[in-house]
Amino acid sequence: MIYIDPPYNTGNDFIYEDDFSQKDEDYAENSGQTDEEGNRLVQNSESNGRFHTDWLNMMYPRLKLAKDLLSDDGVILITIDHNEHATVQMICDEIFGHNCFIGELVWKSSDNSNNNALTFSEDHNYILVYSKSPDWRPNFINDPEKRRHFKNPDNDPKGPWFDGNPVNNPGLRVNLQFDITTPSGKIIHHPANGWRWSRETMKEKFRTGELRFSKDESRVIRRTYLKDMEGLPPSTLLTNHSVTGHTRGAKYELKKLFPEEPVTSLFSTPKPTLLLKYLLTITVASDCVVMDFFSGSGSMADAVLQYNAQNSTSIKYIMIQIKEKCITDKAGNIPTYKNICEMGEERIRRAGKKIKEETGADIDYGFRCFRVDSSNMKDVYYKPSDIKQAELDLFTDNIKEDRTPEDLLIQVMLDLGVLLSSKIEEKKIAGKKVFSVENGYLIACFDEKVTEEVVTAIAQQHPFYAVFRDSSFSSDSVAANFEQIFDTYSPKTVRKVL
Ligand SMILES: C[S@@+](CC[C@H](N)C(=O)[O-])C[C@H]1O[C@@H](n2cnc3c(N)ncnc32)[C@H](O)[C@@H]1O
Structure with a gap:
């Protein structure tokens, strides 16, 4: 299942300047902030002549990608309010096909009416449901x-x-x-x-x-x-607050997890875990993967942990969030967390601890954090004739200096198609740090000065893959003997040297 809870484009939301259809320097200059990586986030206000276009330019590639990532029996849920409801439905019809429009839920998001509204008190949000296959059906429930x-x-x-x-x-x-x-x-x-x-x-x-x-x-x-009763088709109306929660409750939920934080410096648009758990109930299988493209405070991860604890399921989650800065509020409270990702991570830790204490459920509470980065490998654009003898030392290592052994391991796992959720153990062999993934399926060592003793010890464990780093062998003879050692002890091991 993919869950998408984008900024609703209310006129106050920030979107990446790169997603803007045309750059308007003056406009951007006056209304922007940067994320931690220096990418500019620009407020998309209604006075922007390309107000809807810019928001859609931000959404379109993400929805395209969502479709590619969705499994054949997967479903995508998009929460949205009236601002972009019609436009997002149009692009979803284009990307997923109207025959894959499964339904539209109306969630009563507010628990008290806005008596100051000039027209209507808007008390609901929409949840659009699209699937990869038109045959997709929700789980029937005992409502x-x-x-x-x-x-x-x-x-x-x-x-x-x-x-x-x-x-x-x-x-x-x-x-x-x-x-x-x-x-x-x-x-x-x-x-x-x-x-x-x-x-x-x-x-x-x-x-x-x-x-x-x-x-x-x-x-x-x-x-x-x-x-x-085997269950009934779920209703398109989500109005029972004790089942699907409400926005105010979601803020309260976050405040309970972060009692030390002033409400104003907490994430302002979280979704209640009650709603997300309900959406899980009607859409997922017990061992599926849930991906949240705009994870914010990490409510979906919290909801998945609660759901797993209550239903003995093993649903996995992938939360995606840009490093949007947490900003100082009007009262001058400096946020504890530098960016929303940090706050989300801490929420998952605290929520996991709370769920464990309350339910005692023996589920997997752990998670790993990854950030998208450039390649670990140095760009080598030089022809041999461009390099001087005295500079050769500069090119002995093909890996960027700031990369850790963990960075290299993750790259290798991605290259070899090993799941990032695999069990990773760290061992010491002859004083060197060795990673063993999925009980020795992949063994890797990226330390300096790796000796024959280390190579032999790894080969003797018969891994499917063995990975080293080119510059890390202690001498030319170890590098030369590397293949021979494996041919002797574990000829079937696939060897890779970065
Ligand atoms: C409605 S909130 C999601 C709330 C989340 N479901 C929760 O319960 O905490 C929207 C999120 O979109 C992120 N966002 C805003 N503009 C974005 C952009 N251009 N690209 C990616 N994410 C963006 C914001 O950082 C925010 O976390």
């Missing part, structure tokens, strides 16, 4: 709202029941138009279209108690048991 009418006043041993379901046929069925004689000999005439079932099936249903006669034997009553 507590729809279960309210199941009661058990006569202590029926089969549990709560409801007597109101129809016994007549929705279409005309001449062969099911038969009258029924009650135990005391009264005749009940068939409904206009006929009964729902044949005479034999009805007899059986009377025997099991699913069908019964009313006290005066004038009607046939159908009893449905709660335990037999």
